Amino acid sequence: MKMPISSERSCARKQAVSGRRPKRSSRGSGLLAVLWLSAALAAIAFSLSVTVRGEIERTSTEVDGLRCGYLASAGIQRATMELLWSAMSPDSKLIPEGSTSVDYVFPSGNVRVDIIPETAKLDVNKASVEDLTKLIMALGVDPGRADEIAAAIEDWRQPGSTRFDGYYSGLSSSFHPSHTSFREIEELLLLKGVTPDIFYGTYVPAAGGSSGAAIGEAGSRLARRSGLIDCLSVYGSDGAVDVNTADAAVLAAIGIPLYTAQAIAAQRNNAPFKHDNLGDLMSGAGAGAGRMRVEGNSMVTFRATARLRLADGKLSDLRRTSAALVKYLALGSEVPYHVLRWYDTAWSD
DSSP states (O other), X not given: OOOOHHHHHHHHHHHHHHHHHHHHHHHHHHHHHHHHHHHHHHHHHHHHHHHHHHHHHHHHHHHHHHHHHHHHHHHHHHHHHHHHHHHHOGGXXXXXXXXXXXXXXXXXXXEEEEEEEGGGSEETTTOOHHHHHHHHHHTTOOHHHHXXXXXXXXXXXXXXXOTTHHHHHTSTTOOOOOOSOOSSGGGGGGSTTOOHHHHHOEEXXXXXXXXXXOTTSTTOOEEEEOOGGGTEETTXXXXXXXXXXXXXHHHHHTTOOXXXXXXXXXXXXXXXXXXXXXXXXXXXXXXXXXXXEOSOOSEEEEEEEEEEEOTTSOEEEEEEEEEEEEEEOOTTOSSOEEEEEEESSOOOO
């Protein structure tokens, strides 16, 4: 028996519809998979591009830092030779008398070299306990702790002394003090009472700034406070100090009133003191007048800060500072100078 035509058409339509549905579902799943795969590949490509860009920038910075380091080294070597020339040829000095810094302009960048004679610092092996105490107090340390650190320095350099031996033996990393002269200034970090901020210096709120404020915040700034490394040296002076480069704390330690020492530090920024006007300065320097000098030292630290020149002629924000401690020998020596210490990284203003 035959079905009606209308019924046959209805069945055919249902079969056709039911046959097409799996195809539509399969096509949708494939499209969704392609979209997810495309998103994953895009994320991977973006991550890779960010990584590559970061590595390129890091490598570029490393290369610029290396170039900056060589530029600073060139500044130190040039200043070393020019100071030697100035001593050999007083009538044609390349570095004027009393200069505390010199600026060099090279095709690849600029270099500022600070000239710091060791006479700007006190001899840690010969300075009296009184001078050490005044120095440490001028660095912002309270009197009780300053007395303790000065006594620890005296104890360290005295043979057979046992005042602080028990303290050093009781440390977790115990050791026995050498009880001899300091051979490197970094030995001060081993002493009782000496902390990294006292040795290297730290930052304190500047006059008018609020405590705890950071540099750059409106209405407040931080000022650097010097440390023992800026004021003491194993090659330092046991007499007069260089008035143009000595830290204000060193000037205070030799008997110059602190406010006068700060005034001297401010005045020499405008123009260095010379032998001609040193007498006028001594008249108002109090008990420390006889302990000031200008230059006259054979050991100098050259501290060079370099900045690269960019393709557009401007200076890069990247800076590198290196330093060298140089000992000049007597004029006419086969070797005119020795580099005693070299610092690939150094601190500078």
